Amino acid sequence: MNTKTNTIVSRHTTSKGVVVWSRCACGRLQMALVPYDVDGKGLAAGGHDIQCPHQVR
Numbered sequence: 001m002n003t004k005t006n007t008i009v010s011r012h013t014t015s016k017g018v019v020v021w022s023r024c025a026c027g028r029l030q031m032a033l034v035p036y037d038v039d040g041k042g043l044a045a046g047g048h049d050i051q052c053p054h055q056v057r
């Protein structure tokens with residue numbers, strides 16, 4: 001799995017899915033919940049530095 005410039009900081013499983021913490025090249029932490037169920041809702045949190053080229057507008 002290629003996560004581009006994001007670095008996986010930690011990963012742990014929960015009852016709902018896998019929670020992955022990663023750090024972007026800009027230094028900001030990102031959190032993502034990847035549900036086990038394909039119908040489940042994923043969740044993402046975290047921001048980017050104002051100058052980060054990876055931020056989603």
Ligand SMILES: [Zn+2]
Pocket residue numbers: 024025026027028047048049052053054055
């Ligand atoms: Zn970033």
